Amino acid sequence: MTTALSRRDFLKVSAALGGGLALGFCLPPTVGAAGGESASEVNAWIVVHPDDRVVIRIARSEMGQGTYTALAQLVAEELDCDWAKVSAEFASPNEHIRRQRVWGSMSTGGSMGVRSSQDYVRRAGASARHLLIEAAAARWQVPASECRAVAGVITHVPSARTLRYGQVAAEAARLTPPVEVKLRDARDWKIAGRSLPRLDIPDKVLGKPVFGVDVSLPGMLHASIAQCPVFGGRVRRIDASAAQAMRGVKKILREENFVAVVADSWWRANQALKKVTIDWDSGEHALASSETISAMLRAGLDDPALPQARTLGDSAAALASAAKVVEAEYQSPYLNHATMEPQTCTAWFRPDGFLEVWTSTQNGEASMSAAAAAAGLPLDRVEVHKMMLGGGFGRRGGPQDFVTQGVTIAKALPGVPVKMMWSREEDMQHGFYRPASLVRLKAGLDAQGRLVALHTRIACPSILNVLMPGSLKDGIDFTAVRSFSDLPYAVANQRVDYALRNGHVPVGFWRAPGQQNVFYRESFIDELAIAAGKDSLAYRLAMLKADDKNRLVLEAVARAAAWDKPTAPGVYRGLAMADGFGSYTAMVAEVSVDAQGQVKVRRIVVAIDSGHVVHPDNCRAQAESNVVYGLGSLLYQENKVKNGRIVESNFHDFRLPRIHEMPQVDTVLVPTGGFWGGHGEPAILPLAAAVCNAIFAATGKRIRSLPLSLHNLRS
Amino acid sequence: MLEFTVNNRAVALDVEPEMPLLWVLRDHLDLPGTKYSCGIAVCGACTVLLDGEAVRACALPVSRVAGRQVVTIEGLAQDGLHRVQRAWIEHQVPQCGYCQTGMIMSAVALLAKNPRPSDAEIDATMSNLCRCGTYARVRKAIHALATPPAGG
Numbered sequence: 111m112t113t114a115l116s117r118r119d120f121l122k123v124s125a126a127l128g129g130g131l132a133l134g135f136c137l138p139p140t141v142g143a144a145g146g147e148s149a150s151e152v153n154a155w156i157v158v159h160p161d162d163r164v165v166i167r168i169a170r171s172e173m174g175q176g177t178y179t180a181l182a183q184l185v186a187e188e189l190d191c192d193w194a195k196v197s198a199e200f201a202s203p204n205e206h207i208r209r210q211r212v213w214g215s216m217s218t219g220g221s222m223g224v225r226s227s228q229d230y231v232r233r234a235g236a237s238a239r240h241l242l243i244e245a246a247a248a249r250w251q252v253p254a255s256e257c258r259a260v261a262g263v264i265t266h267v268p269s270a271r272t273l274r275y276g277q278v279a280a281e282a283a284r285l286t287p288p289v290e291v292k293l294r295d296a297r298d299w300k301i302a303g304r305s306l307p308r309l310d311i312p313d314k315v316l317g318k319p320v321f322g323v324d325v326s327l328p329g330m331l332h333a334s335i336a337q338c339p340v341f342g343g344r345v346r347r348i349d350a351s352a353a354q355a356m357r358g359v360k361k362i363l364r365e366e367n368f369v370a371v372v373a374d375s376w377w378r379a380n381q382a383l384k385k386v387t388i389d390w391d392s393g394e395h396a397l398a399s400s401e402t403i404s405a406m407l408r409a410g411l412d413d414p415a416l417p418q419a420r421t422l423g424d425s426a427a428a429l430a431s432a433a434k435v436v437e438a439e440y441q442s443p444y445l446n447h448a449t450m451e452p453q454t455c456t457a458w459f460r461p462d463g464f465l466e467v468w469t470s471t472q473n474g475e476a477s478m479s480a481a482a483a484a485a486g487l488p489l490d491r492v493e494v495h496k497m498m499l500g501g502g503f504g505r506r507g508g509p510q511d512f513v514t515q516g517v518t519i520a521k522a523l524p525g526v527p528v529k530m531m532w533s534r535e536e537d538m539q540h541g542f543y544r545p546a547s548l549v550r551l552k553a554g555l556d557a558q559g560r561l562v563a564l565h566t567r568i569a570c571p572s573i574l575n576v577l578m579p580g581s582l583k584d585g586i587d588f589t590a591v592r593s594f595s596d597l598p599y600a601v602a603n604q605r606v607d608y609a610l611r612n613g614h615v616p617v618g619f620w621r622a623p624g625q626q627n628v629f630y631r632e633s634f635i636d637e638l639a640i641a642a643g644k645d646s647l648a649y650r651l652a653m654l655k656a657d658d659k660n661r662l663v664l665e666a667v668a669r670a671a672a673w674d675k676p677t678a679p680g681v682y683r684g685l686a687m688a689d690g691f692g693s694y695t696a697m698v699a700e701v702s703v704d705a706q707g708q709v710k711v712r713r714i715v716v717a718i719d720s721g722h723v724v725h726p727d728n729c730r731a732q733a734e735s736n737v738v739y740g741l742g743s744l745l746y747q748e749n750k751v752k753n754g755r756i757v758e759s760n761f762h763d764f765r766l767p768r769i770h771e772m773p774q775v776d777t778v779l780v781p782t783g784g785f786w787g788g789h790g791e792p793a794i795l796p797l798a799a800a801v802c803n804a805i806f807a808a809t810g811k812r813i814r815s816l817p818l819s820l821h822n823l824r825s
Numbered sequence: 826m827l828e829f830t831v832n833n834r835a836v837a838l839d840v841e842p843e844m845p846l847l848w849v850l851r852d853h854l855d856l857p858g859t860k861y862s863c864g865i866a867v868c869g870a871c872t873v874l875l876d877g878e879a880v881r882a883c884a885l886p887v888s889r890v891a892g893r894q895v896v897t898i899e900g901l902a903q904d905g906l907h908r909v910q911r912a913w914i915e916h917q918v919p920q921c922g923y924c925q926t927g928m929i930m931s932a933v934a935l936l937a938k939n940p941r942p943s944d945a946e947i948d949a950t951m952s953n954l955c956r957c958g959t960y961a962r963v964r965k966a967i968h969a970l971a972t973p974p975a976g977g
Contacts, residue, residue, distance in 0.1 A: 174921030314922030317858020317898030377848035500923030738958025
């Protein structure tokens with residue numbers, strides 16, 4: 111039995127704590143704007159208005175992946191309301207904490223939005239439907255078992271009397287929720303499972319102020335910041351005399367590791383920042399470079415005493431007795447997330463001692479913790495307004511550096527709202543990068559070419575060591591070894607060694623963390639199939655058990671791409687598969703390579719089994735998104751390090767694909783039921799290997815390092 | 826005092842002549858639909874119409890728009906939705922949506938000049954960057970907006 115406050119009680123408490131402004135911070139805008147007094151919170155997830163409008167609270171962030179709509183669909187499905195009357199709003203992190211985390215997890219990453227909250231959000235919908243029926247039955251003084259609810263209308267079946275949800279919501283809100291509810295079978299879904307128009311799109315095409323950078327408050331000032339270009343460096347001294355005199359400049363802040371200028375517009379703040387002379391103490395990493403980092407990773411591979419992430423059988427003996435041994439080294443560079451919206455945070459220390467923060471965050475609760483820590487306030491004196499994200503991809507989840515900075519700046523101007531936004535250059539050079547890694551693979555094949563032993567040595571910075579220090583078990587970061595440590599192929603002798611080598615460049619979760627390993631593994635499997643003289647599809651299938659779900663997606667993609675038929679002249683194919691983020695994915699890439707060595711990725715066919723599909727069109731949109739996101743990293747993206755700092759500074763030297771590079775993407779959804787997999791990341795996993803395997807088919811050149819722009823593919 | 830027209834509204838501002846139009850729109854005229862992303866005219870998130878032409882507001886000094894007509898996403902439809910915005914909803918184009926206001930302005934300019942653009946013309950004109958990868962849907966929406974050939 112939960113002791114959660116009702117919304118009405120909560121408002122009273124908040125008003126007592128927060129004074130006259132309480133209503134402004136604790137009522138999410140949709141309810142507030144619509145006249146919250148008459149709306150009823152049936153439970154934490156569902157607010158019903160007298161005119162039957164239903165507001166569904168969403169705890170996860172929306173960064174384009176579509177869960178704002180998909181989660182609302184799941185709630186509405188069980189509630190059985192009229193979808194045309196549904197809107198959504200973000201749950202308040204402050205209220206979340208006060209109500210014992212009533213909304214479950216606010217963390218938005220790992221393609222978890224739907225799969226890790228589907229159970230409790232559906233229960234919330236079913237529970238509310240139950241309460242609404244009970245309330246109607248009580249009004250009629252009939253047994254609830256004689257009532258049905260469909261599309262927001264409750265019918266007393268024997269008498270054919272009806273009541274709408276809006277008519278009984280206030281009474282339903284006062285009833286005790288049921289202990290157990292029965293959830294619908296996916297086969298009976300009416301709202302979930304359909305490609306309904308996304309709830310966030312109309313505001314986005316109108317240019318309404320929905321993003322973190324769009325926040326505008328009375329009297330608000332703007333901040334631009336400069337951090338030490340060398341990670342870990344500090345401010346030694348500054349000369350701000352020229353900047354101080356510039357138009358619109360209100361304040362110049364010198365913090366331990368950044369300098370900020372606050373002005374009456376962002377451009378003025380940023381212009382003045384350029385006039386501040388900053389003497390940086392670059393610290394001990396001023397000479398680090400891509401070369402020293404590569405050497406560090408290579409030394410890791412040569413370390414004789416590495417911990418093992420997996421041991422199965424005796425790989426040394428099996429390699430010694432193998433008919434054929436194949437060896438290769440693969441590597442990939444650091445990569446910035448490059449969200450289109452730079453990092454941003456608006457903070458306002460209110461005169462009543464309460465802090466309000468507006469930010470584009472993948473984790474509202476983590477933002478609140480970071481804000482409270484930077485402010486020196488208890489959590490219940492802080493509210494975070496979750497804004498729509500102009501892309502996230504992992505950058506705005508674990509690290510909350512931008513919130514700490516935004517709050518630190520506003521703290522120097524109590525009573526004044528300050529919107530901090532990073533320049534693109536700042537954003538490019540102060541990321542939490544996809545780790546650069548180096549992997550050595552050694553495979554033993556038997557006389558028939560079958561893979562009997564695989565020894566993998568992985569040198570890769572640990573993301574968990576950066577974001578959750580002390581959380582590693584036995585020196586293994588599972589995010590750095592996966593796809594090898596959980597190899598889906600039946601190989602009798604396996605060994606995976608892990609060299610944790612972090613260096614000074616901060617690393618973080620970059621869409622589909624660990625995907626580099628899929629590039630290495632699936633490219634190497636292609637090498638082995640060729641060494642064995644086998645078709646790469648048949649070679650993979652032979653290593654998968656009959657009921658393995660990887661087999662189903664491989665077969666599905668082979669059918670969809672007509673793997674058994676020849677391609678058009680000049681078109682070459684590559685295949686790869688991966689399971690991850692709860693789903694199974696297999697992909698065929700079709701490419702052409704011209705005489706100058708220019709690669710054209712023409713078509714991607716991808717088959718995905720995510721168990722259930724809540725919004726098919728959005729799942730396809732995510733597959734397209736994964737392809738484009740992966741394509742940039744495959745073709746030309748790389749963050750190099752020189753003199754301790756990131757070399758690239760903007761989109762001219764860190765390119766993103768444009769419309770002419772977009773391949774045709776054919777997505778085959780093959781949900782087999784019985785489990786819930788994600789869609790935000792899985793389709794990126796096999797991309798690099800599928801394309802590089804196709805490039806090998808086209809050119810005979812094996813790509814073992816990315817990006818492709820490093821390689822000369824001229825014939 | 827710098828004078829020009831934004832969304833059919835005459836404005837007069839005392840700002841630095843070198844301030845890019847983007848920041849005048851966002852911070853001085855409270856029109857945040859036009860986005861900052863690169864600041865160097867590469868990505869197109871800041872695309873607006875200047876006398877009907879698509880321009881990148883982040884690298885355009887406001888002095889250059891004196892006496893001219895600027896249209897932003899907020900002023901695209903007199904009321905309701907512009908047909909390009911409707912097509913964007915119909916084809917469910919946006920994901921995160923951050924680049925989409927610029928993308929829509931580029932599409933409006935393209936279709937005004939070329940009512941039936943070919944794929945190659947779309948490739949050549951729609952140079953806006955989208956990190957979410959909405960390109961296939963952008964193309965589809967533009968084709969759907971093409972005026973049918975006369976006569977036929």
